[in-house]
Amino acid sequence: MDIDPLLLARIxxxxxxxxxxxxxxxxxxxxxxxxxxEVMWLWSGREHYHRLARFWTKIFAVSFAMGVVSGIVLSYQxxxxxxxxxxxxxxxxxxxxxxxxxxxxxxxxxxxxIMLFGWDRVPKPLHVFACIAVAxxxxxxxxxxxxxxxxxxxxxxxxxxxxxxxxxxxxxIVFNPSFPYRFAHMTTAAYLTTSxxxxxxxxxxxxxxxxxxEAKTMLRMGIxxxxxxxxxxxxxxxxxxxNTLKHQPIKIAAMEAHWDGSHPxxxxxxxxxxxxxxxxxxxxxxxxxxSMILKHDPNALFPGLKSVPPQDRPPVxxxxxxxRVMVGIGLFMIGSAFFGIYLWWRRKLFQTRWYLWxxxxxxxxxxxxxxxxxxxxxxxRQPWIVYGLQRTADAISPVAGGLVLSTLILYVAVYSIVFSxxxxxxxxxxxxxxxxxxxxxxxxxxxxxxxxGVKQQ
Amino acid sequence: MxxxxxxxWALVIGFAVAMYVVLDGFDLGIGILFPFVDSDQERxxxxxxxxxxxxxxxxxxVLGGAGLLVAFPVAYAILLPAFYLPVTLILLxxxxxxxxxxxxxxxxxxxxxxxxxxxxxxxxxxxxxGVIVGGMVSGIKVQGTQYxxxxxxxxxxxxxxxxxxxxxxxxxLGATWLLMxxxxxxxxxxxxxxxxxxxxxxxFMAVVSLWTPLxxxxxxxxxxxxxxxxxxxxxxxxxxxLSFLCWYWLRKGNDFMPFWCAIAxxxxxxxxxxxxxxxxxxxxxxxxxxxxxxxxSQLFALMGTLFMFPIxxxxxxxxxxxxxxxxxxxxxxx
Numbered sequence: 150m151d152i153d154p155l156l157l158a159r160i161x162x163x164x165x166x167x168x169x170x171x172x173x174x175x176x177x178x179x180x181x182x183x184x185x186x187e188v189m190w191l192w193s194g195r196e197h198y199h200r201l202a203r204f205w206t207k208i209f210a211v212s213f214a215m216g217v218v219s220g221i222v223l224s225y226q227x228x229x230x231x232x233x234x235x236x237x238x239x240x241x242x243x244x245x246x247x248x249x250x251x252x253x254x255x256x257x258x259x260x261x262x263i264m265l266f267g268w269d270r271v272p273k274p275l276h277v278f279a280c281i282a283v284a285x286x287x288x289x290x291x292x293x294x295x296x297x298x299x300x301x302x303x304x305x306x307x308x309x310x311x312x313x314x315x316x317x318x319x320x321x322i323v324f325n326p327s328f329p330y331r332f333a334h335m336t337t338a339a340y341l342t343t344s345x346x347x348x349x350x351x352x353x354x355x356x357x358x359x360x361x362x363e364a365k366t367m368l369r370m371g372i373x374x375x376x377x378x379x380x381x382x383x384x385x386x387x388x389x390x391x392n393t394l395k396h397q398p399i400k401i402a403a404m405e406a407h408w409d410g411s412h413p414x415x416x417x418x419x420x421x422x423x424x425x426x427x428x429x430x431x432x433x434x435x436x437x438x439x440s441m442i443l444k445h446d447p448n449a450l451f452p453g454l455k456s457v458p459p460q461d462r463p464p465v466x467x468x469x470x471x472x473r474v475m476v477g478i479g480l481f482m483i484g485s486a487f488f489g490i491y492l493w494w495r496r497k498l499f500q501t502r503w504y505l506w507x508x509x510x511x512x513x514x515x516x517x518x519x520x521x522x523x524x525x526x527x528x529x530r531q532p533w534i535v536y537g538l539q540r541t542a543d544a545i546s547p548v549a550g551g552l553v554l555s556t557l558i559l560y561v562a563v564y565s566i567v568f569s570x571x572x573x574x575x576x577x578x579x580x581x582x583x584x585x586x587x588x589x590x591x592x593x594x595x596x597x598x599x600x601x602g603v604k605q606q
Numbered sequence: 607m608x609x610x611x612x613x614x615w616a617l618v619i620g621f622a623v624a625m626y627v628v629l630d631g632f633d634l635g636i637g638i639l640f641p642f643v644d645s646d647q648e649r650x651x652x653x654x655x656x657x658x659x660x661x662x663x664x665x666x667x668v669l670g671g672a673g674l675l676v677a678f679p680v681a682y683a684i685l686l687p688a689f690y691l692p693v694t695l696i697l698l699x700x701x702x703x704x705x706x707x708x709x710x711x712x713x714x715x716x717x718x719x720x721x722x723x724x725x726x727x728x729x730x731x732x733x734x735x736g737v738i739v740g741g742m743v744s745g746i747k748v749q750g751t752q753y754x755x756x757x758x759x760x761x762x763x764x765x766x767x768x769x770x771x772x773x774x775x776x777x778x779l780g781a782t783w784l785l786m787x788x789x790x791x792x793x794x795x796x797x798x799x800x801x802x803x804x805x806x807x808x809x810f811m812a813v814v815s816l817w818t819p820l821x822x823x824x825x826x827x828x829x830x831x832x833x834x835x836x837x838x839x840x841x842x843x844x845x846x847x848l849s850f851l852c853w854y855w856l857r858k859g860n861d862f863m864p865f866w867c868a869i870a871x872x873x874x875x876x877x878x879x880x881x882x883x884x885x886x887x888x889x890x891x892x893x894x895x896x897x898x899x900x901x902x903s904q905l906f907a908l909m910g911t912l913f914m915f916p917i918x919x920x921x922x923x924x925x926x927x928x929x930x931x932x933x934x935x936x937x938x939x940x
Contacts, residue, residue: 214661218704221664222697224672228686229693235686236751239679240899244907247676251914254665259917315900546687552757556694563698567705574712 152550158230161557172216178343179209180284187277197362204583234544242297249293256286299328301535303396330389337382342515347371349512352505375486398452400529403468405439410453414439422465463531471524478518612898615677626666633660635780637728655787655933676907680897681887687753692734703727736772740765745890771810778803782865825882845874
């Protein structure tokens, strides 16, 4: 069949990985939140921390299972759709992903079981320890996968032998230039995203007038955490941007829709980038502000899109708009967290329905920001799959377009069923609320993540 | 180049695949047998015998896949495009059957849909695994270090037959597992199914043993040339003895031994495959050495893997120990 396999393979990968990233984002944040709750429970001895920890653990279990299931698919897609990439970069990316898989298994085989099913079976401090270990473990998992991704953005520590990238210095590979920034930015994003989910659930209970103690705790913790971390994330993002400017200047040019590098960059608030004529339509911008942000000097220059030929530019619209979505949500998070702090200070937080109501429905904004952020960085790397070393077009498997299309349809169909069930199910757990049913398993110890939630039905 | 590193990795991956085939084999087998029992009550009981294990079983598949990318990126880059559709169908089949374990319990009126997803997902995954084995034995068209065949090269009478063979093999594992783990109606059905599956497995084993050497000169030479034959002749003999024992214990009403015979039969089939194809990872052209990652990569990843192996095995043993014994009707983890 005569369908372009490259575009379809990219769509397929974008689809499966976008679905996947939702769950690790949530489990990284949620495991840390549960660990925090448990430490507070251990420290203060107050029962509602315990109820909350158990409640969120059920939701954690479902999300973790979804993350594992959708992750398995990805580990095989590198081969089915991107075999030339696997051959070219397998010697470097392979071991890094291998360590990610091993870390995930290690968790599943050890502390996860205690965390999900050990409530009444192990001493309290051991359970707290297991939760902390799971939170640390999800971070380790993120460490390896982000290292692999960062190497694809800013490769170093390798040599090219017979057209294949081989490792020379593992330390340089793992800690490549963009890795520390990406790791900080992504893990902070995971925590921030989760804090808005917690905040939303707290607002939901507060409005519904149930689980008052738990709702208060969740609102305070969510708002308090977001008020500190959302501005921090802005700072980290800024640093990440400066790092990108140094190593991938064209990605920055696309983010700012900055065409002409011979003038200082304007901060474009809105525009419709016209890639054909190499300019912005309907532009609203603050002159020189982008140069100010990126170079801390209003008259400084940074490379524009026109500094490279069109075939070496990323898809400008995708990068430009996704970046604005991400930053927009980030600013909304800062604003709403600060406003929450203000209400808290005025002792009106629990009564202000017109604040609680939108917060109740804002649980998803962090996920959208995360996906938008990944769209920026992955689209911004194009047309390269490994920046400067291998083009995406040269990375594709020798497979027919029709085959990629038919499997794409299958993935969409199966994922739609599975994940809508999953989300429906999580929502049902939230509707039931904390302390709904805290009976211990009556026979045996189910070790499956999903069963930890189902058990309570 | 350190010649032994690829061999160690081949052992590691070979072990992971063997673990996967045996462990996930019986729980896929449960799904394959799902349509052949009378009531949802029986199905509940069948599912409960594997509920605590299935996700642990599937970790071995991920280990095999990730291991292939880590240690043999060239083989990974050839085999996955070559078996594009079968691999995708296995993954989706496993996703569907995996979530059926949970959603089937929540579902009230739509239970039959999840029965269907569980049986369908399991059967498709098993069938496609057999197809891949058959396709590998038949040989893969390679140019340089990339796959050079078409989208449906795997679609041959031989590999389809291997698909059916795998389904019956897993059904045998599943039925003998149920015999060991249940009582009552489920066990009675399982005994009958095991017998049928055993006959089918023997039939397919005979066909494969004749068909493969007749079609592939390299495999015929591997087995029947001297001195190889002096070493390999016990393989068919042991297989025959094991088959007889399996049949005998099924007849005798032994609950325990048929399962272990079925595992041993699988092990013999696996050895046959290894004997036929070693050292080729992409038969008939590329060996484990041709497809290996550079030593620096293999070594780096091996350290973590060797650390994890005892933990994974220990965890597997622990879980099976915790959930030992028979699962009775109405009993389960839900």
